[in-house]
Amino acid sequence: MRCSLYALNRSVVMANMALSCCARMKNGIKILKATGNFSRVGAKMQANYCVSASSSQTYPGITESTEEYKYVERLIPPSSVPTPPKHDQYPTPSGWRPPAAVPPALPYMVRRSRMHNVPVYSDITHGNRKMTIVRKIEGDIWALEKDLKDFLTHTSGTTPLMQVNEVNMSIRIKGSFDKDLKSWLLEKGF
Amino acid sequence: MSISKSGAKSLDLLKKLPRISLVNLGPNPGAKKNEKRRGRGQHGGNRSGRGHKGERQRGNRPRLGFEGGQTPFYLVIPKYGYNEGHSRRPQYQPLTLNKLQYLIDLGRVDPSQPIDLTQLVNSRGVTIQPLKRDYGVHLVAEGAENFSAKVNIEVQMASELAIAAIEKNGGVITTSFYDPRSLCILCKPVPFFTRGQPIPKRMLPGEDLLPYYTDAKNRGYMAELAKIQEARMELARTYGYILPDITKEELFEMLSMRKGPRQIFFGLSPGWVVNMAEKKILKPTDERLISYYNSS
Numbered sequence: 001m002r003c004s005l006y007a008l009n010r011s012v013v014m015a016n017m018a019l020s021c022c023a024r025m026k027n028g029i030k031i032l033k034a035t036g037n038f039s040r041v042g043a044k045m046q047a048n049y050c051v052s053a054s055s056s057q058t059y060p061g062i063t064e065s066t067e068e069y070k071y072v073e074r075l076i077p078p079s080s081v082p083t084p085p086k087h088d089q090y091p092t093p094s095g096w097r098p099p100a101a102v103p104p105a106l107p108y109m110v111r112r113s114r115m116h117n118v119p120v121y122s123d124i125t126h127g128n129r130k131m132t133i134v135r136k137i138e139g140d141i142w143a144l145e146k147d148l149k150d151f152l153t154h155t156s157g158t159t160p161l162m163q164v165n166e167v168n169m170s171i172r173i174k175g176s177f178d179k180d181l182k183s184w185l186l187e188k189g190f
Numbered sequence: 191m192s193i194s195k196s197g198a199k200s201l202d203l204l205k206k207l208p209r210i211s212l213v214n215l216g217p218n219p220g221a222k223k224n225e226k227r228r229g230r231g232q233h234g235g236n237r238s239g240r241g242h243k244g245e246r247q248r249g250n251r252p253r254l255g256f257e258g259g260q261t262p263f264y265l266v267i268p269k270y271g272y273n274e275g276h277s278r279r280p281q282y283q284p285l286t287l288n289k290l291q292y293l294i295d296l297g298r299v300d301p302s303q304p305i306d307l308t309q310l311v312n313s314r315g316v317t318i319q320p321l322k323r324d325y326g327v328h329l330v331a332e333g334a335e336n337f338s339a340k341v342n343i344e345v346q347m348a349s350e351l352a353i354a355a356i357e358k359n360g361g362v363i364t365t366s367f368y369d370p371r372s373l374c375i376l377c378k379p380v381p382f383f384t385r386g387q388p389i390p391k392r393m394l395p396g397e398d399l400l401p402y403y404t405d406a407k408n409r410g411y412m413a414e415l416a417k418i419q420e421a422r423m424e425l426a427r428t429y430g431y432i433l434p435d436i437t438k439e440e441l442f443e444m445l446s447m448r449k450g451p452r453q454i455f456f457g458l459s460p461g462w463v464v465n466m467a468e469k470k471i472l473k474p475t476d477e478r479l480i481s482y483y484n485s486s
Binding site: 062 | 291311333337379455
């Protein structure tokens with residue numbers, strides 16, 4: 001709007017009055033006639049930006065309200081993972097249990113993932129090579145490896161191959177034991 | 191300290207070994223293998239791995255799939271329209287009752303408010319891609335035995351057992367239709383509000399989906415309420431559970447909340463513009479606009 005007024009000279013503006021009956025243009029022309037100054041036109045039009053119900057017929061009016069904004073706030077997604085609420089009974093119907101209030105007195109610690117779950121994952125390569133990974137280990141990883149070996153030898157009979165990654169503090173086990181290891185870690189209180 | 195330091199073995203090694211420099215850095219044995227150089231030496235030279243005479247050595251083999259004149263496999267098999275009209279087939283992302291219970295237990299979905307597709311997407315329970323012909327979410331009954339949450343849930347499709355499981359626990363389930371544009375807005379409301387456009391009217395289902403949403407057995411949003419009440423009792427009789435009376439609940443008002451057939455969000459009518467920067471809602475006052483947006 002502003003650029004078009006700057007570009008036109010007075011005679012063209014007068015001619016255009018008949019063609020475009022837009023309220024803003026009309027206001028601009030009024031100010032131009034009164035002040036004779038193109039720069040004041042733009043400033044005035046910006047001040048009249050909020051269109052009220054009393055202005056021209058072409059722009060319909062609006063009413064503002066803040067009462068229903070609470071419904072909009074409900075639609076905004078949360079920016080961080082919420083902490084789980086306290087339940088009366090554990091495990092919850094979906095089988096989730098929180099970590100023990102006091103961490104167990106062991107030389108190692110297995111933290112929960114950011115979604116509050118036990119960090120045991122299954123991996124598969126070449127379509128048939130199944131592995132289990134235990135992540136987020138802190139403390140004496142070799143003590144955990146020994147305990148895992150004892151537990152898995154007891155349950156499966158054979159000693160599974162295990163790889164200890166000291167840099168990432170994770171243990172990779174050959175074979176799929178994710179359900180067993182999850183329940184074992186939950187029993188320990190991790 | 192009872193807990194010994196992590197990575198003790200590697201740290202000890204680092205202390206004993208000499209300083210790292212370019213002289214003692216190198217790849218692990220067997221990590222790097224020299225490339226094959228054709229046309230050089232005893233093994234790479236002579237015929238250079240191209241075989242003896244014929245099309246193979248002369249580089250004149252026929253196109254891929256040619257079988258020496260026999261009708262090739264890709265022409266023998268007749269054409270069949272498996273994927274014909276795939277872009278006109280509505281797809282629904284499955285949501286198991288297991289997953290729903292897990293989301294409620296972990297506090298990602300609030301059961302004290304009506305559960306909408308927006309709430310499910312905000313909790314990252316489902317991922318909907320409206321641009322890939324997804325028309326919403328399909329509630330599936332896996333985990334119905336362990337489901338025990340009283341919710342007012344609105345999905346796009348639901349299996350019979352899932353409806354039974356929700357109503358058995360004193361909840362309310364509704365199936366409703368969202369056209370692709372409304373679905374985009376429902377799944378990602380904030381980018382829509384920043385555009386400054388008025389909330390559009392939700393379109394009604396087409397003739398192929400209309401019978402689904404007018405049927406009380408599917409708890410469709412266009413079905414009559416009396417017939418839905420009958421269907422609830424019928425389902426309780428079929429599956430053999432007592433239908434709890436929700437009118438006597440404290441959360442009855444929340445459970446009976448339903449969207450209008452043309453409404454996309456709870457509490458917000460079509461035609462309104464949301465100004466998130468100033469936390470205001472702009473409503474039109476022109477009669478024509480109001481009658482357009484409020485018409486069914």
